[in-house]
Amino acid sequence: MTERTLDTAASSSCGCKVGRITDQYDLNGLDDELVSYWTDRTDERYSTRDLATHVNQRVLEAALDEVGLQYKDGEVENTYRLLTGDDVSSGTRVQTRKELERDSIPVEEVESDFVSHQTVYNHLTDCLETTLESPSDEERLERSRDKLGALRNRTAAVTEDTVAQLERSDVLDIGEFNVLVNVTVTCEDCKQQYTIRDLLDQGGCDCE
Ligand SMILES: [Zn+2]
Ligand SMILES: [Zn+2]
16 A cells, blocks of 8 residues: 555546446545556566556455355455466356355455556546656756756765864864865856756746
């Protein structure tokens, strides 16, 4: 689970299959989950295939809840795998479906409500108008500022240490001192100089 939630209504108003099963099975917060898992900027990011599995497991879970079936942690995931996995024998699959039917789960109906990764993708991009954006210009500038700021701090710290050491061993004479690291960038077109901070803030050289 990521912490990010978006402020969208729990009930979906779109007409696609994902919207329909969201309403039908009362899948609260599904859209928020889909968007946040998909746009997650870490390695934890879900592919549309992972998202389809997630949707389908929630459908299955809701179907089990509906008939008041008790299940242990991981059981929904496992049942889903037994129903859909490529590596599951047809015998096991038939057996799993039989057991569910015995528990009054409308297996065929539930299975026909499972969605494909393409359906999830369409729902995300068409209905929810979500896109996988690369970082915005502002975000990239911000990251660069942070990176260069850290580099400047490190340079200042090493310089301070070095001067202090030389002073302690009487190689260098200096009073109280301060280190200031200034990086300047010169535009070769107009020879204007900028501190890197100003250049990033300004977004480019005046001459451009
Ligand atoms: Zn939709
Ligand atoms: Zn210039």
